[in-house]
Amino acid sequence: MCGIVGLFLKNPGLHPELGFHLAAMLGVMSDRGPDSAGFAVYGSSQADHVKLTLRAASAVEIREAVAALGKAGAGDLDSVFHDTHAVVSVPLAREQEVRLLIARDSRVTLVGVGARMELFKEVGLPEQVAKRFELSGMSGTHGIGHTRMATESAVTTRGAHPFSTGKDQCLVHNGSLSNHCGVRRFLSREGLTFETDNDSEVAAGFLTWRMQQGASLEQALTDSLADLDGFFTFVVGTESGFAVLRDPISCKPAVMAETDDYVAFGSEYRALAVLPNAGKARVFEPEPARVYAWELR
């Protein structure tokens, strides 16, 4: 089944509350996807720096691994730890060097990279996953989240959403794609690499590929309608963008709420009911095969 949520804040006054609201939305969607959960938050950025989100098997191991990276030559890393994950801020000039060190350490996995994006995912009840990562204390402009009921691949952290295949780009997906193997082969020839056999990662990769070629997020999603086959509702984040797309027969549920303060997406209205002034929001169901996109001003 799966549940997906997204929140894009138009009112900067709400930025400190982004994580609080996203956590509440994820919690409500627990019964659509109790296996695992994940979320991405677009927070602050530092000039000429990139944020690397790293994951290890335990909270102890991630600390050991980041310390080891420092000793191995990465130096004193500016790190923030959240349970099994660490967000490490690295000067852009040293990004490749640090990523090489990360690739050599079998204990750590690079979950996401971006100027603003931080990405967390774990197996477990979504409400608890959000607590472990202290989501409710995070601030930012927009975020997306996912609660997973696995159908296509195993219940592992690797298989949890969001999937990130490009800097500051990530996607959550409700549904299943039927031509992901073919699209993955095509994208691999185009130079993209995939961490999993998951169909949703292919959708993320497709959008990354189109955006690498110069397409806007909106255009990339429009193109996906021609090339991705199957059931999907996608919610996608980029450094400054937030977008929603449903397949042409709107197989998977979706509802949105918009006020002067925010645009919110939920698999069900229940997930939106927890937001401030939800009762006064314009609530609408996104039409099939129509791209809805918002950009930060």
Add this chain to the structure above:
Amino acid sequence: MRSVDLEESSVRELNGELHRLTPETNETRWVIEHPQGKHAIACGLDAPVTVEVKGHVGYYCAGMNKHATIVIHGNAGVGVAENMVSGEVRVKGDASQAAGATGVGGLLVIEGNASARCGISMKGIDIVVKGSIGPMSAFMAQAGTLVVFGDAGEALGDSIYEARLFVRGSVASLGADCIEKPLSDEDKVILREVLERAGLSAGSDGGPDGFRLYGSARKLYHFHVDNVDAY
């Protein structure tokens, strides 16, 4: 009047109370506060009571309704009034997918828009939508009336049997075996009667003449002798 706050009671408790009502009950008016998009609110009612829901509801609200009148002051999630037998369900806002699915009787009025698959497999229910309806509506519709003041999405009435589909706006496309039909006097009487039950005067909201009728070409569900070789 009975008032139930779903921030204090569960949907199960509410539905349990509603199910225990007898046809002679004096508790004929119920108000539900804070539905918050919860599922299966006021499902399976069979007493002649009126239930007003003050807000947006989740999936399958007013499903399997019999005799009751249920008014939703907000939007409805997937499958509102699905499998309704009799009574009336009115949605003041928009309805999600599969509104009125498989209904065998009663009246469903949606004052906003309905999304995909409105009236799918309808079997006698009357559905009136003041706005527009989404794609694949009235798929395999068997009996009943679907009246749409706005537009209809792609593949209206695909594989339809004998339901009548009245649309005043545009139709994006017709599904397999669904065709436009001339509006007979009998059809106009049926349309006017449904509109009156929905509380929409034929004059102000457009009389029967403003509507086009769509129905079955009857080529899919009748055996055609050209297919005899298949047996």
